[in-house]
Amino acid sequence: MSLTPSLKPLALAGLLSAVAAIGGCSDSAFESSFAYSEGTLSLVREAREGTKANPGVKKLLDDRFGDPQQLKAWEKMPIDFGGALTSVAEVKQSESGSQVVKLTVEEGQSLPAKAGTVHFMTGACEGETVQVAQWNAKTGEATLAAISGNEIAAGDSCVIDRGAGLSTGRMLYMRHCSHCHGTSGDGNGPTARYMTPKPRDYRNGVFKFKSTNDMSKASRDDLSRIVKYGIPGTYMPSFLLMKDDEHHAIIEYVRFLSMRGEYERKLVAELSSDYSQTAYESRVESGEKKAEILQELDEFLAEDLKESAGSLGDDLAETWTTADTEEAAIVPSVPREANTPESRRRGRELYLSKTLNCADCHGIDGAGNGPQTIAFEKNPAKGDELYNEPGLHDIWDNLNQPRNLQLGMYRGGRRPIDLFSRIHAGIQGSRMPSFKNTPHEDIWHIVNYVLSIPFETEPGATGVAPSAAEAVAVPAAVTVPVAE
Amino acid sequence: MKKFWALFFFFWPTVAIISCLIAPSRGWWFPSAPMSRTGIQIDGLFYLILIIVSITFVGTQYALGYALWMGATKDSASRAHFSHGSHKLEIIWTIVPSFILVFISLSQLDVLAEIRVISKFPEQATKIAEVTARQFEWRIRYPKPGEKLTTEENPGDLYYVNELHVPTGKPVIINLRTQDVQHAFFSPQLRVKQDAVPGLVIPVWFDVLEVGNYDLVCAELCGWGHYKMKARIVAQSQSSVDKYLKELEAEQNEDGTKSEAAKSDE
Ligand SMILES: [Cu+2]
Numbered sequence: 001m002s003l004t005p006s007l008k009p010l011a012l013a014g015l016l017s018a019v020a021a022i023g024g025c026s027d028s029a030f031e032s033s034f035a036y037s038e039g040t041l042s043l044v045r046e047a048r049e050g051t052k053a054n055p056g057v058k059k060l061l062d063d064r065f066g067d068p069q070q071l072k073a074w075e076k077m078p079i080d081f082g083g084a085l086t087s088v089a090e091v092k093q094s095e096s097g098s099q100v101v102k103l104t105v106e107e108g109q110s111l112p113a114k115a116g117t118v119h120f121m122t123g124a125c126e127g128e129t130v131q132v133a134q135w136n137a138k139t140g141e142a143t144l145a146a147i148s149g150n151e152i153a154a155g156d157s158c159v160i161d162r163g164a165g166l167s168t169g170r171m172l173y174m175r176h177c178s179h180c181h182g183t184s185g186d187g188n189g190p191t192a193r194y195m196t197p198k199p200r201d202y203r204n205g206v207f208k209f210k211s212t213n214d215m216s217k218a219s220r221d222d223l224s225r226i227v228k229y230g231i232p233g234t235y236m237p238s239f240l241l242m243k244d245d246e247h248h249a250i251i252e253y254v255r256f257l258s259m260r261g262e263y264e265r266k267l268v269a270e271l272s273s274d275y276s277q278t279a280y281e282s283r284v285e286s287g288e289k290k291a292e293i294l295q296e297l298d299e300f301l302a303e304d305l306k307e308s309a310g311s312l313g314d315d316l317a318e319t320w321t322t323a324d325t326e327e328a329a330i331v332p333s334v335p336r337e338a339n340t341p342e343s344r345r346r347g348r349e350l351y352l353s354k355t356l357n358c359a360d361c362h363g364i365d366g367a368g369n370g371p372q373t374i375a376f377e378k379n380p381a382k383g384d385e386l387y388n389e390p391g392l393h394d395i396w397d398n399l400n401q402p403r404n405l406q407l408g409m410y411r412g413g414r415r416p417i418d419l420f421s422r423i424h425a426g427i428q429g430s431r432m433p434s435f436k437n438t439p440h441e442d443i444w445h446i447v448n449y450v451l452s453i454p455f456e457t458e459p460g461a462t463g464v465a466p467s468a469a470e471a472v473a474v475p476a477a478v479t480v481p482v483a484e
Numbered sequence: 485m486k487k488f489w490a491l492f493f494f495f496w497p498t499v500a501i502i503s504c505l506i507a508p509s510r511g512w513w514f515p516s517a518p519m520s521r522t523g524i525q526i527d528g529l530f531y532l533i534l535i536i537v538s539i540t541f542v543g544t545q546y547a548l549g550y551a552l553w554m555g556a557t558k559d560s561a562s563r564a565h566f567s568h569g570s571h572k573l574e575i576i577w578t579i580v581p582s583f584i585l586v587f588i589s590l591s592q593l594d595v596l597a598e599i600r601v602i603s604k605f606p607e608q609a610t611k612i613a614e615v616t617a618r619q620f621e622w623r624i625r626y627p628k629p630g631e632k633l634t635t636e637e638n639p640g641d642l643y644y645v646n647e648l649h650v651p652t653g654k655p656v657i658i659n660l661r662t663q664d665v666q667h668a669f670f671s672p673q674l675r676v677k678q679d680a681v682p683g684l685v686i687p688v689w690f691d692v693l694e695v696g697n698y699d700l701v702c703a704e705l706c707g708w709g710h711y712k713m714k715a716r717i718v719a720q721s722q723s724s725v726d727k728y729l730k731e732l733e734a735e736q737n738e739d740g741t742k743s744e745a746a747k748s749d750e
Contacts, residue, residue, distance in 0.1 A: 176712075235619075336741075416739045
């Protein structure tokens with residue numbers, strides 16, 4: 001009994017510190033930085049880090065995208081960086097001499113409760129971001145911390161706290177997604193190693209399940225569906241219960257990471273053939289002088305790369321912008337064919353046909369065990385060498401199993417339009433090819449057939465309970481050419 | 485100091501009495517009022533057991549405090565009296581608790597049977613959906629409107645994730661299964677909890693009393709994402725559920741051309 005009083009405070013302290021450890025998970029735990037890609041790291045130091053006079057890849061990238069603590073909003077990128085759109089109603093002088101602008105929002109919207117910065121979109125101050133010293137959310141009067149050299153005029157439109165959406169997106173992304181998709185979106189978070197398929201590496205700008213043409217990026221809507229509904233059959237979970245504004249912020253942040261990654265790749269591509277570590281070494285070996293190569297690199301950085309740094313961004317912005325337009329969307333020219341036994345039978349014929357040859361990968365009965373899955377492929381990264389394991393490989397160099405269509409589990413969604421898009425545009429990054437030259441009627445027949453595979457009593461029985469006569473009419477045995 | 489310990493042991497049962505008295509009106513025990521009929525019965529059992537346990541706890545604690553107090557107030561010269569136990573007392577304190585335990589187990593049998601025994605399920609209960617737990621989400625499958633739910637999938641079934649629509653005011657059954665490890669279907673407000681076991685299809689019935697959104701969470705530690713394995717049960721009138729399913733069916737048959745036509749119609 002005499003022990004108890006002295007033990008008590010100890011136990012209490014232990015309990016409290018345990019609570020503190022659990023509860024101490026603040027946002028600061030996520031402090032981290034964007035990693036540079038292998039491509040960047042393979043460049044010679046001067047190309048990576050820049051020369052005395054000219055910036056290298058890292059600086060070009062960081063200037064435009066920042067790092068997780070200090071994200072940058074690159075105007076060019078078609079990203080909703082967030083913030084409240086307002087316009088200047090009046091410019092005044094406060095008693096202490098600082099500039100006060102009265103801001104108004106469009107009808108139906110309200111002024112934000114807080115304002116840290118004002119970013120001008122039009123007028124003489126276009127492109128400038130000014131700190132706000134004092135903010136009155138009721139009247140909309142913002143006392144600016146510094147007086148701009150240029151004239152602010154009534155009617156200028158500006159954004160309060162531009163980039164707020166992006167940093168919300170970052171915070172949510174770090175909480176919900178980064179352990180799989182990684183801080184820089186390289187698909188290599190701490191939990192990723194335990195998964196097949198691997199979480200998406202956004203940096204390629206390649207997405208599998210989208211409603212856009214084979215050459216186009218994913219639209220916002222596509223990414224939104226994926227995050228809402230998840231990808232059944234993979235580890236990508238559904239985030240259906242996430243609030244709408246959070247959902248929007250997270251999608252924009254994924255797009256941001258994707259653009260950053262792609263921009264980095266593009267910069268590296270400009271340099272890698274001449275200035276990667278290996279290229280550099282072989283040039284030195286073949287007799288070129290080190291100093292001369294570096295001099296040449298310096299000039300390249302000063303002129304060519306500086307120029308392309310802008311135009312590469314323009315190209316990138318354009319492809320992402322197009323993805324959200326009708327131009328990129330897949331719209332079947334005919335409505336879905338009626339789902340009849342005839343249609344399904346036609347679908348199966350096409351499925352087995354030499355020209356489309358779905359069975360080559362998916363197998364005669366759709367079990368995902370076609371001849372291609374047992375053939376050994378060449379590894380493109382290693383010349384003529386074969387992979388150690390048989391089967392197809394995706395662009396991330398992982399084994400890419402053709403889908404077992406008997407399971408009725410469709411990762412990109414099970415609506416007819418989803419399957420139509422999968423067949424029409426293929427699945428980018430994977431080995432599922434695009435069949436965009438196939439007439440749309442035929443694709444619908446195939447869709448009808450594919451949707452019936454899980455319910456086939458035997459291969460080719462084209463769906464639910466066919467009559468005996470129907471079953472006979474189907475080509476039963478088809479020879480499939482075996483790949484080397 | 486001796487008296488302090490006696491008072492200390494008087495203090496806790498007093499706290500217990502006070503908190504037991506205030507708790508129900510403050511909603512401390514439960515996340516909400518029970519939102520299903522079985523939920524009301526389960527809460528009844530909870531309170532029955534709570535009363536029995538509280539009386540026992542308070543009684544034994546006061547007895548302990550009393551003994552301490554008597555010891556503490558005795559003058560220090562008096563000697564301790566050592567007794568070698570009492571057979572009678574031991575028999576009493578074995579038989580009384582065993583009667584209490586038997587009483588508790590018998591009194592909950594009806595409710596347990598009603599919840600768990602399939603032959604006792606309400607006759608008019610309809611199977612509305614299959615709920616498949618997987619790491620870390622809830623996949624939902626409804627039968628095609630007008631058709632019956634079967635264990636096997638059927639063409640025309642409707643699929644969704646993390647949101648289950650149920651009609652209110654009537655008993656409904658869901659088929660619970662899991663795609664991977666063990667999970668548990670738990671709706672705190674409805675007081676429904678059932679483990680999902682690999683290889684089994686487990687029917688679970690409940691009737692939701694009021695329209696509203698209720699939580700569906702996983703109550704079996706199933707892996708690192710267990711804490712976020714959360715879904716929503718949307719309880720609506722039967723007609724709203726029917727409307728929802730019709731919309732879901734239309735959405736699921738979307739072929740990318742109808743909506744275009746619909747747009748130009750507007
Ligand atoms: Cu679980």
